Amino acid sequence: MIEPWVYAALTAVAVLTGFIDAIAGGGGLIMMPALLSAGVPPINALATNKLQSMFGTATAYSNYFRKGLVDWRANILTVVLVFIGASVGVIVVQSIDTRSLSLIIPLLLVGVAAYVLISPRMSDEDAHQRISGKAYAPVGAAIGAYDGFFGPGTGSFFTASLVGLRGLGLTRATALTKLFNLTSNIASVLFFAIGGKMFWLLGLCMAAGAMVGGWIGSHTAMRFGARLIRPLLVLLSLGLTTRLLWTYFSA
Incomplete structure (x- = not known):
C-alpha cells in the first residue's frame, strides 16, 4: 500500500520531470527511480510513469501546436507507425528481460550527445x-517501439533524428518530438491498462504535476530556443548514460 505522503511527493517530482520532458525529454531518468524507491513494482512503475508522462506531454504539445510549430497532418504516417511500434514494444516488454538493452542504449545516447555538441545543424535554423x-x-516507428519496450532517451532520439535527417530547426524538432512522444505514450498507456499494470490514482495525481511542468517547460523552450535545448539535450543524454551504466554494472 502506498502511503499518502508519497502521492504528494511524486506529484511534486512530476512537475520537475514534466518541465524537463517538455524541453529535452528524459524526465524518466528522475521519475522511474522515484517510483521504484516509493515501493512501486518495476512493471507498474513503467506503466504509471507513462500515464503521467502522457498528460505532461499533451500539455507541452498543445502549447507548441498553438504557436504553429507542429503540422500534424504532414506527419500523420509517422504518427500511425509510432503508435503501432509503441504498441508492439509494450506487449513485448511485459514478457521479455530488458537487461541487455541497458548496455546497448548508453552507447546510442553518447552518440546523441556527441552529435548535439558537434553538429552545425543543432540550431533553430x-x-x-x-x-x-x-x-x-x-525511423519514427523504430523509436516508438523502443519507447514502448524500454524508454530512456526516446525524446533525445526523436529530436536528434528530426534535426539530422529531416533538417528541422531544434525548436521545431522539439515540438514535433512532443507529438510523437504523445502518440507512443497513448499506445503505452492503452496496452499497459489492458494488461492491468496501471496504478491509476497515483498516475493521475502525478499527471497534474506533469501538466504544470509541461506548460512551464514548453513556454521556456519557445522563449529561449536552441541555446537552452541544446545543452539540456547533452546533459540529459549523458545523465541517462551514466544512470543506465550504473544500473547495469551494480545489478
Missing part, C-alpha cells in the same frame, strides 16, 4: 533535409 517525411516514418 532549418537545414536541407536528407530524407522526406514519409521516409522518416519507419
